[in-house]
Amino acid sequence: xxxxxxxxxxxxxxxxxxxxxxxxxxxxxxxxxxxxxxxxxxxxxxxxxxxxxxxxxxxxxxxxxxxxxxxxxxxxxxxxxxxxxxxxxxxxxxxxxxxxxxxxxxxxxxxxxxxxxxxxxxxxxxxxxxxxxxxxxxxxxxxxxxxxxxxxxxxxxxxxxxxxxxxxxxxxxxxxxxxxxxxxxxxxxxxxxxxxxxxxxxxxxxxxxxxxxxxxxxxxxxxxxxxxxxxxxxxxxxxxxxxxxxxxxxxxxxxxxxxxxxxxxxxxxxxxxxxxxxxxxxxxxxxxxxxxxxxxxxxxxxxxxxxxxxxxxxxxxxxxxxxxxxxxxxxxxxxxxxxxxxxxxxxxxxxxxxxxxxxxxxxxxxxxxxxxxxxxxxxxxxxxxxxxxxxxxxxxxxxxxxxxxxxxxxxxxxxxxxxxxxxxxxxxxxxxxxxxxxxxxxxxxxxxxxxxxxxxxxxxxxxxxxxxxxxxxxxxxxxxxxxxxxxxxxxxxxxxxxxxxxxxxxxxxxxxxxxxxxxxxxxxxxxxxxxxxxxxxxxxxxxxxxxxxxxxxxxxxxxxxxxxxxxxxxxxxxxxxxxxxxxxxxxxxxxxxxxxxxxxxxxxxxxxxxxxxxxxxxxxxxxxxxxxxxxxxxxxxxxxxxxxxxxxxxxxxxxxxxxxxxxxxxxxxxxxxxxxxxxxxxxxxxxxxxxxxxxxxxxxxxxxxxxxxxxxxxxxxxxxxxxxxxxxxxxxxxxxxxxxxxxxxxxxxxxxxxxxxxxxxxxxxxxxxxxxxxxxxxxxxxxxxxxxxxxxxxxxxxxxxxxxxxxxxxxxxxxxxxxxxxxxxxxxxxxxxxxxxxxxxxxxxxxxxxxxxxxxxxxxxxxxxxxxxxxxxxxxxxxxxxxxxxxxxxxxxxxxxxxxxx
Numbered sequence: 001x002x003x004x005x006x007x008x009x010x011x012x013x014x015x016x017x018x019x020x021x022x023x024x025x026x027x028x029x030x031x032x033x034x035x036x037x038x039x040x041x042x043x044x045x046x047x048x049x050x051x052x053x054x055x056x057x058x059x060x061x062x063x064x065x066x067x068x069x070x071x072x073x074x075x076x077x078x079x080x081x082x083x084x085x086x087x088x089x090x091x092x093x094x095x096x097x098x099x100x101x102x103x104x105x106x107x108x109x110x111x112x113x114x115x116x117x118x119x120x121x122x123x124x125x126x127x128x129x130x131x132x133x134x135x136x137x138x139x140x141x142x143x144x145x146x147x148x149x150x151x152x153x154x155x156x157x158x159x160x161x162x163x164x165x166x167x168x169x170x171x172x173x174x175x176x177x178x179x180x181x182x183x184x185x186x187x188x189x190x191x192x193x194x195x196x197x198x199x200x201x202x203x204x205x206x207x208x209x210x211x212x213x214x215x216x217x218x219x220x221x222x223x224x225x226x227x228x229x230x231x232x233x234x235x236x237x238x239x240x241x242x243x244x245x246x247x248x249x250x251x252x253x254x255x256x257x258x259x260x261x262x263x264x265x266x267x268x269x270x271x272x273x274x275x276x277x278x279x280x281x282x283x284x285x286x287x288x289x290x291x292x293x294x295x296x297x298x299x300x301x302x303x304x305x306x307x308x309x310x311x312x313x314x315x316x317x318x319x320x321x322x323x324x325x326x327x328x329x330x331x332x333x334x335x336x337x338x339x340x341x342x343x344x345x346x347x348x349x350x351x352x353x354x355x356x357x358x359x360x361x362x363x364x365x366x367x368x369x370x371x372x373x374x375x376x377x378x379x380x381x382x383x384x385x386x387x388x389x390x391x392x393x394x395x396x397x398x399x400x401x402x403x404x405x406x407x408x409x410x411x412x413x414x415x416x417x418x419x420x421x422x423x424x425x426x427x428x429x430x431x432x433x434x435x436x437x438x439x440x441x442x443x444x445x446x447x448x449x450x451x452x453x454x455x456x457x458x459x460x461x462x463x464x465x466x467x468x469x470x471x472x473x474x475x476x477x478x479x480x481x482x483x484x485x486x487x488x489x490x491x492x493x494x495x496x497x498x499x500x501x502x503x504x505x506x507x508x509x510x511x512x513x514x515x516x517x518x519x520x521x522x523x524x525x526x527x528x529x530x531x532x533x534x535x536x537x538x539x540x541x542x543x544x545x546x547x548x549x550x551x552x553x554x555x556x557x558x559x560x561x562x563x564x565x566x567x568x569x570x571x572x573x574x575x576x577x578x579x580x581x582x583x584x585x586x587x588x589x590x591x592x593x594x595x596x597x598x599x600x601x602x603x604x605x606x607x608x609x610x611x612x613x614x615x616x617x618x619x620x621x622x623x624x625x626x627x628x629x630x631x632x633x634x635x636x637x638x639x640x641x642x643x644x645x646x647x648x649x650x651x652x653x654x655x656x657x658x659x660x661x662x663x664x665x666x667x668x669x670x671x672x673x674x675x676x677x678x679x680x681x682x683x684x685x686x687x688x689x690x691x692x693x694x695x696x697x698x699x700x701x702x703x704x705x706x707x708x709x710x711x712x713x714x715x716x717x718x719x720x721x722x723x724x725x726x727x728x729x730x731x732x733x734x735x736x737x738x739x740x741x742x743x744x745x746x747x748x749x750x751x752x753x754x755x756x757x758x759x760x761x762x763x764x765x766x767x768x769x770x771x772x773x774x775x776x777x778x779x780x781x782x783x784x785x786x787x788x789x790x791x792x793x794x795x796x797x798x799x800x801x802x803x804x805x806x807x808x809x810x811x812x813x814x815x816x817x818x819x820x821x822x823x824x825x826x827x828x829x830x831x832x833x834x835x836x837x838x839x840x841x842x843x844x845x846x847x848x849x850x851x852x853x854x855x856x857x858x859x860x861x862x863x864x865x866x867x868x869x870x871x872x873x874x875x876x877x878x879x880x881x882x883x884x885x886x887x888x889x890x891x892x893x894x895x896x897x898x899x900x901x902x
Contacts, residue, residue, distance in 0.1 A: 027053040027106075027121030030113055031069060033087050041084050044069040044116065056121050058101030075100075086110050086117045096128065105129065150174075151249035154241060155193060157213050165210040168193040168244065199227035205236075212238045213245050222252065279305030279360075279375035282367075283321065285341055296321045296337060296371065305375060308356060333362065337371060340364045350378070399428040404505045405488075407431060411467060411498050412446055419467055421446040425499065434506065435484075453481025459490070459502075466492045466500050476507070487511040534560035534634075538576060539627035540596055548593045551576040551627065563632065565612055582610045588619070595621045595628055605635065615639075677703065730874075733774045735767040735781075735827065739802055742782045749789055755798035757785070767804045768825050770894050772874040780870040781829070783863040784890050788831035791888075799832045812893055815877050823896040824876075832887040841880050867892075 031044035046064050054061070063072050070077050075097075082093045090112040098105050105128035109120040155168035170188050193200060200206045205223060212219055218239040225234055233256045237248040282300035285293045298316050306313055309324065321328055321337070328334045331354070336347045347364040359382040360375045399406060406428040412421040424442045432439060437450070447454050454460055462473040473492040479485070488504040495501060538551035553571040561568050564579050576583065576592075583589040588606060595602050602621040608614060615636030622629045681700050689697055739759055743750065750757065761767055770777065781802075788800045807826045836844070845868045867890075871878045874894050882888035 024050060024052060025123070027056045028118060029053050029064075029121075030116065030118040032114075032116040034068065041087055043071075044083070047116065048118075053121065056102065056106065056123075057099065083110060083117065086112055087115065096124065150251075151247070153247050154244060155209075155247060156242075156244035157210070158192065165213060168209065171244065197228055203227060209238060209245055209247070213240055213243075216240045277304050277377065279308050279377075281305050281373045281375070283337070283371040283373065285369050285371070286320065293338070293341060298324070299370070308353075308375060333364070333373075336362075336364055337373075340366050341371060350382070399426065402428050403430055404428070404503050405431040405434055406501065406503045407442075408495070409447065409463070409500050409502055411500075419464060421448050422463060422500070423447070424450075434486075451482050453479075456481065462490065462492045463500060463502070466494045467497075470494045531557055532559055534563045534630075534632040536560045536630050536632075537624060537627065538592075538630070539625075540593075541575060548596060550578075551592065553579075554627065560632070563613065563634075580610075580612070582608070582613075592621055592628055592630075595623050596626065599623050730771045731774065733770045733772050733777055735770055735777070735804065738774065738778050739767065739781060739785075742778065742785055745782070746785060746789065753789060753792070753798050755789055755800060757800045757802070759802045761804045767802070767827075768806075768896055770825070770874070770896065772894070773870075776870040776873060780867050780892065781827075783867050784829045784892075787863060788829060788833060788888075792831065792833040796832060801828075801830050803828045803830070806896070807893070813877055813879055816875070816893065818875060825894055825896045827892045827894070828889055829892070830887065830889040835882045835884045835886050835888050837884055838880075838882055841882070844880070845878070 027050060029049040030047040032047045033041045034043045034045055036042050045068055049064050053059070054064070057073075059072060070080070076083075079093075079095060082095070085091045086093050092112070093110045095108050095110075096105055097108055104123060104125040107122040107124045109122060110117050111120075151174065153173040154171050156171050157165045158167040158169055160166050169190060169192055171190075173188055188196070193206075197205075203225065205225070208219065208221075218237070220235065220237045223234050223236050225232060232251050232253040235250040235252045237250075239246045280300070280302045281298060283296035284299045286295040286297050288294050297318065297320055299318075301309075301313065301316055306316060309316055311324065316324060321334070325332055333351055336349070339345075340347050344366045346366075347362070349362055350359055351362050352359050358377055358379045361378045361381075362376075363374045365372050406426075407424055408426040409422040410425050411419045412423050414420050423444060423446050425444075427439065427442050431437075431442070435442075442450060457479060458475050458477040459479075462475055465471070466473050472494075474490070476487065476489050478487050487507045487510070489507045489510075490502065490504045492503075493501045534557065536556040537554045539554050540548045541550040541552055543549050552575050553566070553573075556566070556568065556571050558568070560566075561571070566574060566579050577589065583592075586606065588604070591602055591604060594600075601623070603619070604621075605616065605618050607616050615634060616639045618633040618635050620631040620633075622631075681703055684692065684700055685697065692700070736759065743757055749755075759767055785800065785802075789798055792798045804825055804827045807824045809824065811826075812824060845864050868878050871892055871894065876892065876894040878893070879891050880888060881891075
């Protein structure tokens with residue numbers, strides 16, 4: 001060292017020290033403690049700072065000189081206790097802090113200085129951030145190897161004295177091994193491989209690891225480790241590193257299995273594609289020189305799609321779509337192919353192929369540079385869908401037009417699954433009409449909110465039973481809640497576990513009709529019971545082959561109960577053959593069966609000599625559903641009467657024979673004395689009149705007159721008697737012809753009296769043809785015309801009209817009994833004679849009744865009686881209307897001839 005160097009002072013001056021600190025790369029600041037009255041440090045006042053502090057902290061000189069530490073740097077309050085120990089206990093304190101002013105890390109080295117401390121700011125940002133990055137990388141590495149499912153480890157080779165590798169020691173590993181062995185990672189590190197894999201050498205795996213270390217060549221291979229509690233396939237990757245090896249074990253068992261499954265799936269897919277009814281086609285996009293897609297080539301097609309094309313496989317695979325289907329751009333799915341290929345968005349839709357007359361559900365997907373198209377023949381489904389839609393429209397139409405109330409209800413359940421209500425899903429228009437509600441007032445609402453009284457009725461129990469059993473429920477109920485009062489007939493049917501269909505019809509009128517029917521049934525039973533004719537209703541009893549073997553009593557009146565000795569209270573428990581077994585041998589039971597089988601009514605007459613029933617009966621049998629109604633008329637009295645009538649007829653025949661004998665006597669024996677009287681009287685008057693005084697002659701003449709009248713009377717009586725005897729068969733008789741003949745017979749008296757007789761019919765045709773005895777009808781009308789000519793005053797010219805008119809059975813006199821089976825005609829004989837008082841209108845038709853003396857008008861008084869008798873013999877009658885001096889009208893009612901009508 002040169003001796004000429006100046007000697008410097010040992011203690012630098014303050015300006016020099018300040019200059020040195022200002023040029024220091026570290027910031028230096030000195031603080032004086034600020035204490036409270038108790039002597040406790042509460043803050044720090046700046047005593048000194050160099051310029052580097054201003055650069056590092058970014059504070060101004062004013063802040064440094066005028067503000068305390070905690071005012072200037074509030075974040076330092078979290079280190080207040082540590083700084084207090086520096087001052088009070090003289091213990092240095094270091095801390096790393098990231099300054100917000102420059103976002104750099106600094107080491108604050110705090111050391112005691114008198115009653116304060118000084119801090120040195122050392123910039124450690126580069127080291128700090130490098131250390132942080134290293135820590136992060138280590139954490140990331142550990143996190144990565146811990147997060148992977150692979151077993152990753154670094155193992156250091158263990159060599160023997162000869163340098164041969166005899167084992168490996170774990171220096172780094174992930175959690176894979178610790179998870180398998182339940183050993184902590186820090187316990188594994190430093191242990192040998194054979195500790196955890198003792199079979200590694202026997203399996204030959206250890207030798208492969210040692211070879212990697214020896215040759216320095218990494219190796220990757222698949223190995224199935226089946227030892228030490230492991231049974232899996234692994235992809236093992238090895239790489240040499242320093243004096244060891246990096247191992248990576250990836251469990252590829254699932255991959256191996258997936259590979260097998262994939263191969264199986266590929267085989268299965270090929271089988272499915274071959275067997276599938278869905279068509280599958282894979283297309284490859286074809287491009288031109290400018291890389292524009294211009295067509296699609298078929299690279300795969302299954303059998304179903306091949307059938308759709310109609311071409312053989314060798315013609316389809318490898319062909320272009322536009323060659324196979326030239327019209328595809330116009331009517332095919334070319335646009336959809338292009339759109340899917342350009343956008344990558346899958347297309348799903350329906351398409352109709354007219355050449356196949358089929359609908360397909362088509363899906364087109366893009367797979368890399370290819371398109372996969374599937375074609376599902378939905379023709380039947382489409383038609384079924386159309387039918388379902390039509391059925392839905394039909395169902396809506398039914399709901400709108402059905403006269404019954406129909407609703408679809410779904411169950412409302414609580415947390416336990418129990419049904420607590422039902423909700424309206426669909427309702428018919430009839431429900432809206434019946435309730436007066438709108439659809440929005442019912443749909444989606446529960447029934448109990450709309451009709452609170454429903455749970456108190458049979459509806460609710462029927463709903464629950466239908467849900468529970470699945471059996472249809474049929475019931476009638478009177479709903480008298482919520483302002484309604486209706487009888488309803490109801491059906492409830494379960495659709496599925498959560499829905500039912502409820503159908504009702506309002507049957508108020510039916511219930512009223514049933515009540516009336518019950519009343520009428522009671523009335524009918526009363527009427528039947530009051531009916532004197534036995535009546536009974538039976539239903540057929542059939543065997544297993546359907547043959548009728550008996551009849552069961554359903555209903556009978558009291559008369560029938562008395563007839564068969566079966567009270568009504570026991571009737572429904574009895575059968576016909578139990579009560580009347582005699583019906584079987586008589587063959588009557590078979591007749592009853594025949595009525596049921598043929599439906600033809602039967603009427604029969606049968607005599608019973610049974611101890612229960614004795615007599616003749618007229619039985620009428622009528623089919624009633626699968627049974628019969630039997631009406632029995634007791635003919636016993638009738639038969640007895642007929643027997644008596646037959647006896648009387650025989651007696652009448654005897655009487656008629658006696659009457660005929662009397663008539664013979666009257667016509668011969670009684671007339672003979674009269675003729676002798678008349679002859680002798682005439683002889684006396686002719687030959688001896690001169691010898692007989694005038695009085696004697698008058699007496700003879702009176703005797704002759706009496707004899708004449710007696711003879712006429714006998715003839716009239718004989719004629720009247722023959723009306724009941726000479727009953728000849730009925731024949732058609734022309735009334736026109738008879739009256740013309742009568743006019744001819746009465747021609748002399750008609751001429752003498754200058755009488756006028758007209759014959760007419762109301763229909764301007766000839767008088768009708770009647771059914772009867774021509775001789776008797778001639779006598780009837782001749783008597784009436786003779787009376788009309790007789791009973792007229794001498795000064796009056798007789799005017800007589802005969803008119804015929806058709807009449808109904810309602811216009812006939814009540815004296816005619818059988819009036820409904822024929823057509824009728826009324827013949828009016830009207831004259832302008834002397835007439836008579838109508839109080840004698842019945843008297844004049846009796847025998848020997850006369851209204852005038854013999855001196856005024858001759859006659860026997862039998863003629864009108866003959867007229868009535870003839871009319872009654874023909875099933876008719878005769879009436880008369882008259883007034884004294886105003887003429888008379890006789891009306892004869894007779895049945896018209898059916899042959900004449902025809």
